[in-house]
Amino acid sequence: xxxxxxxxxxxxxxxxxxxxxxxxxxxxxxxxxxxxxxxxxxxxxxxxxxxxxxxxxxxxxxxxxxxxxxxxxxxxxxxxxxxxxxxxxxxxxxxxxxxxxxxxxxxxxxxxxxxxxxxxxxxxxxxxxxxxxxxxxxxxxxxxxxxxxxxxxxxxxxxxxxxxxxxxxxxxxxxxxxxxxxxxxxxxxxxxxxxxxxxxxxxxxxxxxxxxxxxxxxxxxxxxxxxxxxxxxxxxxxxxxxxxxxxxxxxxxxxxx
Numbered sequence: 001x002x003x004x005x006x007x008x009x010x011x012x013x014x015x016x017x018x019x020x021x022x023x024x025x026x027x028x029x030x031x032x033x034x035x036x037x038x039x040x041x042x043x044x045x046x047x048x049x050x051x052x053x054x055x056x057x058x059x060x061x062x063x064x065x066x067x068x069x070x071x072x073x074x075x076x077x078x079x080x081x082x083x084x085x086x087x088x089x090x091x092x093x094x095x096x097x098x099x100x101x102x103x104x105x106x107x108x109x110x111x112x113x114x115x116x117x118x119x120x121x122x123x124x125x126x127x128x129x130x131x132x133x134x135x136x137x138x139x140x141x142x143x144x145x146x147x148x149x150x151x152x153x154x155x156x157x158x159x160x161x162x163x164x165x166x167x168x169x170x171x172x173x174x175x176x177x178x179x180x181x182x183x184x185x186x187x188x189x190x191x192x193x194x195x196x197x198x199x200x201x202x203x204x205x206x207x208x209x210x211x212x213x214x215x216x217x218x219x220x221x222x223x224x225x226x227x228x229x230x231x232x233x234x235x236x237x238x239x240x241x242x243x244x245x246x247x248x249x250x251x252x253x254x255x256x257x
Contacts, residue, residue: 004256004257005102005256005257006228006254006255006256006257007038007039007101007106007254007255007256007257008035008036008037008038008039008252008253008254008255009037009038009039009040009041009141009143009214009252009253009254009255010032010035010037010039010040010041010214010233010250010251010252010253011040011041011042011043011110011143011144011145011212011213011214011250011251011252012028012031012032012040012041012042012043012212012233012234012246012248012250012251013042013043013044013112013144013145013211013212013246013247013248013250014028014042014043014044014045014245014246015044015199015246015247015248016044016045016046016071016072017247019199019241019243020238020241020242020243023238023240023241024238024241024243024245024246027236027238027241027244027245028234028245028246029054029057029058030245031233031234031236031245031250032054032058033057033058034233035233035250035252037077037252038078038079038080038101039076039077039078039079039080039099039106039108039141040058040060040076040077040078041074041075041076041077041108041110041143041144042054042074042075042076042077042110043072043074043110043112043144043145044072044074044112044145045064045072045073045074045075046072047066047072047073048064048066048073051064051073051075052064054075054077055075055077058077059079060077060078060079061077061078061079061080061081061082062075062076062077062078062082063075063076063082063085063095063097065087065088065089065095066089067089067090067093070089073089074089074094074095074110074111074112074144075095075110076095076097076108076110078097078099078108080099080100080101080106081099081100082097082098082099083098083099083100083105084096084097084098085097085098086131088127088128088131091123091124091127092111092124092125092127092128092131093111093112093113093114093120093124094109094110094111094112094124094128094144095109095110096108096109096110096131096135097110098135098137102257104138104139105136105137105138105139106137106138106139106140106141107132107135107137107139107140107141108140108141108142108143109128109132109140109141109142109143109144110143110144111124111128111142111143111144111145111146112144112145112147113125113144113145113146113147113148113154114147115147118148118152118153118154121146121147121148121152121154122153122154122157122164122165123165125154125157125158125164126164126165126167128142129167129168129169130167138222139216139217139219139225140216140217141214141215141216141217142158142173142214142215142216142217143212143213143214143215143251144212144213145211145212145248146211146212146213147211148209148211149207149209149210149211150209150210155175155213157169158172158173158215159172159173159174159175160172160173171217171218171220172217172218173215173216173217173218174215174216174217174218174224175188175213175214175215176213176214176215176216176227176230176253176255177189177210177213177214177230177231177251177253179227179230180227180229180230180231180253181230183227188210188230189210189231189232189249190208190209190210190232190249191209191210191211191212191232191248191249191250191251192208192209192210192211192212192247192248192249193208193235193249194206194207194208195208196235197235197244197247197249198237198242198243198244199243199244199247200247211248212248212249212250212251213251214230214251214252214253216255225255225256225257226255226256226257227253227254227255228254228255228256229252229253229254230251230252230253230254231251231252232249232250232251232252233249233250233251233252234246234248234249234250235249
């Protein structure tokens with residue numbers, strides 16, 4: 001990518017639940033419009049009809065995938081052409097697309113790992129690493145709802161700090177929020193907020209975490225892009241429903257090449 005090019009990425013788990021609807025849906029769309037992402041990953045998308053409506057409202061191309069028996073799916077939206085897409089939901093709870101952007105190929109993995117099983121989360125990420133071995137791209141962003149925190153082996157494996165079932169992330173990934181925290185001096189903020197998000201009614205037992213993340217795969221020997229901004233969004237509590245737009249906050253990042 002040429003110097004001075006900026007790409008805005010975002011991920012948001014949009015809560016497939018009836019609480020606060022239909023107003024909450026409108027607030028979710030407003031949050032997405034404010035972020036104005038070039039590449040957007042959503043989790044808990046109710047169905048393909050919802051994905052189509054969101055894509056139309058945001059003016060973005062999209063790819064939607066779900067698993068048979070699941071209540072919802074995941075979708076990747078892009079303002080740039082999607083030239084390849086694969087459904088990895090069956091064994092990896094994820095999807096993959098390739099996007100042409102500034103004459104470069106950008107791979108994007110959107111993941112929604114299961115919250116109820118550490119074993120299934122680990123197996124899914126191992127399967128993902130194996131699937132990526134056959135892919136060719138200039139840059140790879142891996143983002144979504146990981147449903148686990150800093151101490152999980154899933155996150156540690158992606159950062160290159162451990163292996164899972166004899167598999168490693170090679171090359172490893174960088175957490176954009178952590179990178180921006182280092183240069184800005186502002187700590188990365190939790191996205192699953194059990195105390196401040198009214199969905200959880202000031203839960204004092206469960207510990208909040210950065211369940212939602214944006215990773216960039218190491219580009220060595222090529223130069224890494226610069227993280228210009230990384231923060232959360234969707235924290236506003238809307239008075240008429242007494243809720244935020246979702247039970248998770250979203251993450252967005254601006255990356256300069």
